[in-house]
Amino acid sequence: MRPVCPRCGKETDLLENGMCAECRLRHASPVKVHTPETLRVCRGCGAVFEGRWVDVDDIEQVIRRRVLDSIEVAPEAKDVDIEMSLAQMSSNMYRVEGKVVANERNWPFVLHIRLAYESCPSCSRRSGGYFEAVVQVRSYARSPTEAELERVRHTVDVLFSRLREKGERLAFLTKEERVRGGIDLYVGSAKAAKKLCTEVLSQMGGTLTTSSTLAGRRDGRDVYRITYALRLPGLSAGDVVSYKGEPHVVVGVRDRVHLEPLYGRGSRHVPLDEPMDVLGKLSNVISTTVLEEDATALLVLHPSTLTPVWVRRVEGVHAGDELGVLVVGSELLAIPKRYL
Ligand SMILES: [Zn+2]
């Protein structure tokens, strides 16, 4: 005769602990709760250590995951669900209360997660002034403008936080130094510095030269410090320049300057380091009235000194018409209609 389970009254093959297998599953706890490890948190950047240092947006999410990792549920348990609520007890302690729902029963638990604060390696390097590369931001033709430097700084912010999110933890700016002709950016990671240069070049044009010097040895290996000399074009589309004694309009800038002669046809691409004087910008052209004309010249009033000045004749403009001029010191540059 088969034994009868005293709990459910059903016949069974084997009684163990005085129950059939089905009752054992229902009554024995399918849940084991382990003590979670202390959570190491960087006091500088808030990163947590999970095998390696990772940036986190929400530490409570990390704690929830830790709790889930600490709860072991028997694989044969049915309809498993885990609920929990977190309470921060102090700066370094969270209390987590919750329950595991399994086999149509609740298995409550209370856990304490301890937080230990320290400095992650990238924060301690950063505060120690660590850098692998220097990006020298300079410009052809003149010093970089404040607007250009702001644009570079903005690129640093956006790019470096993206790189840090991707795990490039040394993508930080150690310091910025103002120097004659521009700024020097000290960057934690040489890789991040290189990416910064590539990004700035693609946004603003210019040229890049790289050099490296031996900075010492670490862990038996030579450590090089890399210098990226980044030179912005110093010119932008719409600038009017004097090139080889003739006025030209800058139509575009990449790693070369694309020029069009102000009076004449054709265009040319010249290297960024060709000597050029900036005369002004097309956006600063002002309008004045033509008083007289002859075969080669137009007489206009100088807009600031109000004295009559002869300027070069441009196509399609006659006495009585409006003429766009660029003020270059005491002289005026007549601007052909196609640039207005
Ligand atoms: Zn039973």
Ligand SMILES: [Zn+2]
């Ligand atoms: Zn940190």
